[in-house]
Amino acid sequence: MLLSAAHALAPQIDTRVRDPAREREALEAAGLWALQFTSHVSIVSPGSLLLEIGGSLRLFGGTDALRDKVRDAAAALGHEVTLAAAPTPLGAQWLACAGFDMLVPDRKALRHHLERLQVESLELRPDAAASLDRLGVRTLGELLALPRDGLARRFGQTLLDLLDRSLGRLPDPRPPLIPPERFRAGLALPSPVAEVEALLFAAHRLVLQLCGFLCGRNAGVTRLRLALIDENHHTTEANISLSVPSRDPKHLIALLRERLTLTLLPARIESIVLEAPYVAQLAPRNFSFFPDREQSREEKAVLVEKLRARLGEDAVHGLSLYPDARPELAWREAEPGAKPGDAPPLPRPAWLLARPRALQWHDGQPCLDGPLALLDGPERIESGWWDGNDAMRDYFVARNPHGATFWVYRERTPQGGWFLHGIFA
Amino acid sequence: MSAALENLLQNAAVWRGDEHSRVSAPAVSSGFPALDEKLGGWPVGALVELIPQHEGVGELSMLLPALARLSREERWITFVNPPHLPYAPALAVAGLNLSAILVVRAAGTADVLWAMEQALRSGACSAVLGWPGFVTEQAIRRLQLAAATGAALAFYFTAPGAQPRNSPVPFRLRIGAHNGATEVEILKRRGGGVTAPLILNDARVLKDVLAVPGFSAPADRAVPAGRHAA
Numbered sequence: 001m002l003l004s005a006a007h008a009l010a011p012q013i014d015t016r017v018r019d020p021a022r023e024r025e026a027l028e029a030a031g032l033w034a035l036q037f038t039s040h041v042s043i044v045s046p047g048s049l050l051l052e053i054g055g056s057l058r059l060f061g062g063t064d065a066l067r068d069k070v071r072d073a074a075a076a077l078g079h080e081v082t083l084a085a086a087p088t089p090l091g092a093q094w095l096a097c098a099g100f101d102m103l104v105p106d107r108k109a110l111r112h113h114l115e116r117l118q119v120e121s122l123e124l125r126p127d128a129a130a131s132l133d134r135l136g137v138r139t140l141g142e143l144l145a146l147p148r149d150g151l152a153r154r155f156g157q158t159l160l161d162l163l164d165r166s167l168g169r170l171p172d173p174r175p176p177l178i179p180p181e182r183f184r185a186g187l188a189l190p191s192p193v194a195e196v197e198a199l200l201f202a203a204h205r206l207v208l209q210l211c212g213f214l215c216g217r218n219a220g221v222t223r224l225r226l227a228l229i230d231e232n233h234h235t236t237e238a239n240i241s242l243s244v245p246s247r248d249p250k251h252l253i254a255l256l257r258e259r260l261t262l263t264l265l266p267a268r269i270e271s272i273v274l275e276a277p278y279v280a281q282l283a284p285r286n287f288s289f290f291p292d293r294e295q296s297r298e299e300k301a302v303l304v305e306k307l308r309a310r311l312g313e314d315a316v317h318g319l320s321l322y323p324d325a326r327p328e329l330a331w332r333e334a335e336p337g338a339k340p341g342d343a344p345p346l347p348r349p350a351w352l353l354a355r356p357r358a359l360q361w362h363d364g365q366p367c368l369d370g371p372l373a374l375l376d377g378p379e380r381i382e383s384g385w386w387d388g389n390d391a392m393r394d395y396f397v398a399r400n401p402h403g404a405t406f407w408v409y410r411e412r413t414p415q416g417g418w419f420l421h422g423i424f425a
Numbered sequence: 426m427s428a429a430l431e432n433l434l435q436n437a438a439v440w441r442g443d444e445h446s447r448v449s450a451p452a453v454s455s456g457f458p459a460l461d462e463k464l465g466g467w468p469v470g471a472l473v474e475l476i477p478q479h480e481g482v483g484e485l486s487m488l489l490p491a492l493a494r495l496s497r498e499e500r501w502i503t504f505v506n507p508p509h510l511p512y513a514p515a516l517a518v519a520g521l522n523l524s525a526i527l528v529v530r531a532a533g534t535a536d537v538l539w540a541m542e543q544a545l546r547s548g549a550c551s552a553v554l555g556w557p558g559f560v561t562e563q564a565i566r567r568l569q570l571a572a573a574t575g576a577a578l579a580f581y582f583t584a585p586g587a588q589p590r591n592s593p594v595p596f597r598l599r600i601g602a603h604n605g606a607t608e609v610e611i612l613k614r615r616g617g618g619v620t621a622p623l624i625l626n627d628a629r630v631l632k633d634v635l636a637v638p639g640f641s642a643p644a645d646r647a648v649p650a651g652r653h654a655a
Contacts, residue, residue, distance in 0.1 A: 296499045299549040303501065306543055307529055315530045319513040319523045331513035333528075336501075340523030343514045350485045350516065351509035369479070403602025404481030423509060425477075425485040 022188075023047070029185045031177045033077060033209040035216025037070060042089075042174040048097060050089045050174055063103050077208050086110050089174055090166040094121045107168050114166060115141030122162065128155050179217055183276040185209050192231055192268035196260045199228065199269060203256055204249075206274035211249045214279065220245025221276040226256060230267035238263050240309060244301040245280040251302060258309035304336050325383040326391045327352065327421060347376065347397060349407040349422030356419040359408065366408055366418035372398035378410070397424070450615070453578060456490025459623045463611055464596075467491050470573040471615070472565065473596040476583045480508075483607030484600045486519070487625055488554070488580065493520035495551040495578070501527040503544045505555040506537045508582075525551075534558045538568070545571035545579055552578035565594050 006013055023046060031049055034041045037060070040052035053066060060066040067083055074081045084096035086104040091114060095102060098121045104110045117140040119132055131154070137143050143151075144163065152160050164170040185206050193199060203226060214220055224240040238259045246252065307316045320334035321341035327348070334340075359366045366372045378394030393409040400406070407422030452466030467473065467488075477484035492502055502525050504511050517523055529544070531537045534557055541555040545568060553572075557564070560581065572579035589597060589612055597613035607625040611617075 296549065299547060300499070300501055303544060303547040303549040304527070306547075307540055311529065311531055311536060311540065317528050319511065319516070319526050319528065321513050321517060321523070327512075327514075331510075336527050337524050340513070340517065343517035345518055346514065348512055348515035348518060350489070350512055350519075351480075351507075352512040352515075353509055399605065402479045402482075403605060404479040405483075405602075405605075406481055422512060422515075423481040424483065425481055425509075 020046070025186075028177075029209050030074075030077070030079060032179055032183070032185075032216070033073075033212030034070075035177070035179060036073075036212040037066065039176070039216065040174075041177045043177060044093055048093055050093060052089075052174075053085065067103065073208070073212070076205075078205050086113075088166055088168045089172050090162070091168075094166065097121060111144075111167055115139065115144065119143055124159070128159065131155075179213060182279060183210050183213050183221075184273065186271060186273040188271040189269065192270050194265055194268045196257070199260060199272065200253065200257055202272055203260075203274065204253055206272065207249050207252050207256070210274060210276060211247045211252070214247035214276075217279065218282055219279045220247045220282045221252075221278070222280050223276065223278050224252065224255075225275045225277065226260075227273040227275065228263075228265065228269045229271045229273070230265065230269050232267055234266060236263060236265060236269075240305075242301070242305055244298055245282055246302075247282070251305075255305060255309045258306065262310065300337070325381055326389070327381070327395075329384075329389075346379075349405075349424045351423040351425045353421055353423070356409070356421045359418040359420055361418050366398065366410075368398075368400050368406060368408075368420060369404070370401040372400050372406065372408065374398050375405075380412075381409075382412075393419075395421070451576070453491045453495060455487070456494075457487070457623075457625045460487075460609060460625065463617075463620050463623060464614060467578050468596060468615070469578060470576045471595045472569045472572050472579045472581070473598065474583065474592070474594045474613075475580055476587055476589060476597070476599045476612075477585045478599065478601040480585045482600055482602040483625065484582065485554075487600065487607055487609065488552075489516070489519040489521065491578065492552055493522075496520075496522035496525040498525070498551045500551040500577075501525060501544070501549055503527045503529060503550050503553045505529045505540045505544065505553065506531050506557065507554070508556055534560075538564050541579075541581070542567055542571045545575045545577050548575045548577075550575060550577045553580070555581045557581055558584070560592075562592055565592050569593070569595065 003015060006015070027043055027045070027047065027049070031041050031043045034049055034051055038051045038053055038056045040055075042050045044050055051070075053063070056066060057063060060069060063085055067085065071081060071083060082096045082099055082101050084092045084100055084102055084104070086092035086095060087107050087110055091104065091110045094117055095104070095113060098117055100113065102113070104113055119129065119137060119140060121140070124132070132143065137146070148160060161170060165172040187202050187206055189198075189202055210221070222242050222245050224242075226238040228236045228238070230236065238256065240252075240255045240259055242255075304316055316336065317333040318336040318338050319340065320332050320338050321343050322330055322332045323341075324330050359368055361367060362371070374396045375398060377396030379396075380394050382392050384390050392412040394412060395407060395409045398406050398408045405424035406420055407424065408418055408420050411417045411419065450465070450471070451469040453469060454461055454466045455464065475484060496502055502521070504526070507528065511526070511528060513523055516526065527544075527550075529540050531540050537555060537557040538560070541553055541557065544550045544553045560568075568579060568581070589599065594613070595615055596611075599610040599612055601608045601610070601622075603622070603624060609623045609625060611620045611623075613619075
């Protein structure tokens with residue numbers, strides 16, 4: 001139909017120019033995604049994917065179950081698919097392209113179904129198609145009924161080979177899709193958006209593609225980059241790093257959500273690109289004697305990532321000990337779960353003040369909500385002369401009239417002074 | 426007892442008040458027999474509000490024996506927005522495995538509550554301690570639900586000296602000091618009312634350490650620090 005005719009019929013129609021390059025891109029992306037169902041995927045332009053499923057049936061619980069799974073997953077990805085399964089790749093391809101959504105169990109049934117196809121399904125050269133038309137051959141069944149030698153003379157061996165491959169009389173090997181080392185997929189949004197939820201909806205598709213790709217490679221990602229390209233062609237990036245490789249779409253989306261809610265978007269976003277620069281092998285999970293242990297380790301890592309995604313990398317840390325006599329340096333922030341080191345058994349308060357607080361004193365007695373009684377001490381700490389942060393202090397355990405107990409020190413410098421350094425909370 | 430009454434008591438729908446306080450819920454021993462007797466240990470999956478009358482009365486130390494035991498598990502003990510630095514040497518001396526500790530800094534009350542909820546809900550924490558500032562009733566309900574989901578010990582601290590408010594939190598304890606020991610009042614608990622204040626004699630990290638031989642050394646004892654030792 002001409003565009004002008006279409007406009008005449010439906011004036012409100014919205015037309016788009018078909019973009020073969022983008023179609024090809026989308027097909028390739030879907031091919032990578034399909035690797036989660038079988039290791040052998042091949043792409044047939046312009047719009048078909050061939051999946052060798054003979055080796056996957058047991059894993060997925062049979063043809064029906066696998067078909068449902070593929071259909072659901074494709075729908076989640078935003079694709080509408082016609083699924084045909086047949087004993088030969090060409091048979092499946094022709095049936096699907098002709099719109100037959102079916103499972104063909106064997107070659108006999110396949111021949112029966114193929115015979116009903118129109119010859120257009122074969123996508124022959126125009127001259128061959130025209131001469132078949134002149135012969136009055138409309139269906140594949142009529143074509144197959146013609147004598148083979150006559151067909152070979154008229155149309156060459158290629159047509160015979162094509163028919164033989166479709167029926168399984170000739171082998172039909174297909175080049176498998178080789179997945180790239182890294183993942184990169186983009187998506188142009190139908191209209192520019194600024195809302196996080198809309199962006200996440202689009203990103204969800206890319207994440208599903210990524211997870212299918214990872215599944216096929218038995219791998220996970222430890223780094224993820226979402227590039228948001230806005231109307232002014234400016235790119236805003238949201239980066240996520242994980243401590244344990246993951247390919248769980250829910251987890252990845254949750255991390256993206258936290259990160260995106262924090263990201264300031266300068267303008268409305270037109271397209272997004274998801275990249276996974278590093279892909280890490282997932283260790284196969286062993287049937288361990290203590291199955292919970294591995295899982296809880298993963299849960300622990302997931303929590304840390306979730307907290308960091310929203311609060312920032314530095315907002316979450318662990319604790320470790322450090323051999324330094326100065327109390328403020330006797331510990332360090334550490335990566336969560338790091339080996340802590342050993343602590344000397346000294347009286348130390350559960351809280352340390354980030355910065356010692358100067359105390360008032362009367363007649364040489366320090367005060368904090370009343371006069372402080374010194375219960376224990378002094379513990380003399382002299383250290384740090386070598387790095388310029390000298391500490392010359394006498395530490396005491398002190399208690400005020402309310403019964404609160406503190407860790408205070410007196411500077412052993414000419415100006416002196418009392419300081420609160422810790423709380424026995 | 427008459428047969429009719431006996432029959433009635435067999436009915437599952439009949440609830441007997443005298444059994445109420447003996448409801449057994451999962452709990453972790455606090456390490457203090459007096460407290461365990463009244464509270465049945467720290468309740469797993471139930472929110473506990475702690476009101477310190479002042480800072481420094483042992484409000485954190487009273488949790489450490491239970492936390493020390495939990496720190497051997499393959500789960501986090503998470504401090505969300507602590508008012509000061511949780512001091513690693515003290516925690517280690519109290520027996521905590523430091524590699525189980527997670528410290529989370531969050532800027533506002535909303536983020537603190539969010540982080541607490543995530544930590545509680547995740548199932549990856551054996552205990553979560555939070556200092557959220559002000560907590561609304563709605564937040565308490567959310568935290569309570571998250572705690573029950575993740576089966577964690579859940580504590581939040583009010584500001585020191587805060588007045589106890591009426592709220593849906595299942596456990597509320599006030600912590601003070603009495604003659605230098607930590608004193609705990611149970612203001613609210615499941616299956617029981619207010620108790621007389623309990624004295625926890627050896628709550629503070631300090632007391633454990635004071636028992637270490639050689640600690641109460643003469644006043645001129647110095648910590649050697651290389652050649653410059655005094």
